Amino acid sequence: MTKSALDAWFAANRVAILADYYSLLRFPSIGGDPAHLPDCVACAEWVCAFLRPLGFTAELVRGDGSKPPLVLAERPADASGRTVLLYGHYDVQPVDPVDLWETPPFEPAERDGRVHARGAQDDKGQWFALLQGLRAAIENGERLPAIRIVLEGQEESGSGFLAEQALDLRRRLAADVLLVADTGKDASGRPAIVAGLRGVIHFTVTLRGPKYDLHSGQHGGLAPNPAQGIAELVASLHNPDGSIAVKGFCDNIVDPTEAEFALATERGFDENAYRDEVGVFPVGGERGVPAIVRNSFRPTVEVNGIHGGYGGPGSKTVIPTHAFAKLSCRLVPDQSPAHVWQCLKAHFEEHCPRGLTVELTEVTGNEPGFRLPIDSPVTRIAQDVLREVDPRGAVFTWEGASIPIVARLRDVTGAAPLLVGFGMQEDRIHCPNESFSLDQFQDAFRWGGLIFPALA
Incomplete structure (x- = not known):
């Protein structure tokens, strides 16, 4: 399926896509707050209902019922080949201070091409856009790998339940590729392959x-x-x-290798642009150490x-x-x-x-943190796909942020992590007025529509 075919499918289904997206965002699934456990369960059940018409078996893993459940889903391969495990999270950050939100945090509102709501980007918007791309590929009859999905409800508070369950679920999570939809583009808006997380x-x-x-x-x-x-x-x-x-x-x-340092610094770091976006110069951390190194490797x-x-x-x-x-x-x-x-x-x-x-x-x-090889077969496939999404191609980044469960899933499943996301600084995740632009959403959709067939 070509990028233009995906764009045509998106245009034809835009109203339904956004309606489902808004329904997902209305769940106040604050996984770290026990008062919102029923909202987390309802959100997870909604996701299962969304996945089943796409050919997935989908169920909740509840444990003793005291924690937000896992969504566990599986779709068989169209032919023998790789198995891909998609990881994301449906829980969101608390919304305090509420009085700084311009619109209610769980009532999605589109302004200037951006959807504003808690979870609009982190992380509901990212994996949901990717699944819509997968849906387009399914409806177009694309050859697909076996796909497994695990979505958790505690990423924002440490991934405790998934960490507890991962070993018992290892056979159902086993995969060749661990596709993570919870990262961002680089500052210029180019797609980014994350080669390391703290x-x-x-x-x-x-x-x-x-x-x-x-x-x-x-x-x-x-x-x-x-x-x-x-x-x-x-x-x-x-x-x-x-x-x-x-x-x-x-x-x-461990300091970055020469190759890692060169790739991390070739894009430069615009201190004035950083100041314009967040309101302060990047002067935190150890003096005399480059900003990118402080943020990515220290x-x-x-x-x-x-x-x-x-x-x-x-x-x-x-x-x-x-x-x-x-x-x-x-x-x-x-x-x-x-x-x-x-x-x-x-x-x-x-x-x-x-x-x-x-x-x-x-x-x-x-x-722990980890770094990934920058020249593997899966990485090369991702680079080719991202060049279709954006002719400028992808850059490598080493994220200062953490996705605590990724290292655990890598070790339990044996899968090679592939971290590609479409967030931007202006999305203001974890802050009042979080948002996700529809352009970013559509890039994530394209990625989903192209990467799954490419990994078949």
Whole structure:
């Protein structure tokens, strides 16, 4: 099926495609919030119903029912050949702060060629567009490989249930190629083949002090202050030059090869364009290290939020009983999550302010980073297909972000990961007013319509 034939099919079916897309986006499938478990189940059931008319057997894997289910689907091959496993996630990030959304986050709205809704891009829009491309190929009678699908409902909170189930499901997930639809284009809008991802650990660190909130006049200068302590503790994580100060954290870091460095840097990094898009210059991280290297090949420790004491209107003169910070660490290949975690625990114990106690909780992620070969048969097929999608062809990128389950699925299934996505910075994933342009959606559709037949 040619690109022009795919475009004609899209035009003829546009109304139905967008109607289904909007239906999918209306599910408030916030997988990290137990209150939204029924919404996650309903969303997963909707996906199964969508897949069955395409020739898939589709079912939910529920476990004990306490977590968002997996969608597991399979379609037999039209002829002997490869088996492709498509991975994506139907869960979405929380929508706070709600008052910054221009339209309700779960009521899709098209403005200026972009669909605005939570999940419009990350990740519902990406894999759904790809499946619509597959649908076009099926209706056109294209020869296709065996296709397996696993969609999870906990990617945004660590992929715990899929990680638990993966080994038991290994025969049903076994494949030659692991197709991941959860990444992005490069900054210029060219398609990108992701050749590496960072791993991730996220956790909460809490400092506890007095048994109850204290009057800051009666107890100021006497009682240790957890709010001040959490600021000191967080500040201790980095050296003045921005490098990570945690002993042992950066052990075993492997620098990029010459070929990787050349491919990563040949596109350059436009600091002014970055500033125009996000509002600040890219000056975070270790000074003296190129921006692309900092973002793609070096680990990070980032503070996601700090909370403690009174935050309402006016004043309330207290020394709070506790304070906490939410943190995430991005890891690079050869960094052991277990080793990194031990280093972090030792650091927090050593730097805990006098008179306070430290607790580490809500530890999730614990997945390593990885890099992929840049010259494999599957990669070459992807390059050819992406040249049809965009005549400029594809670039290689090494993502600073994480998809925690990919390394686990690779190890369990034996499949070669192929990470191609169509997100852009302006999509504002994880933020209010997330969106996905219809041009990006159609590129993802083309990719789906072309890559499955190419892998047959």
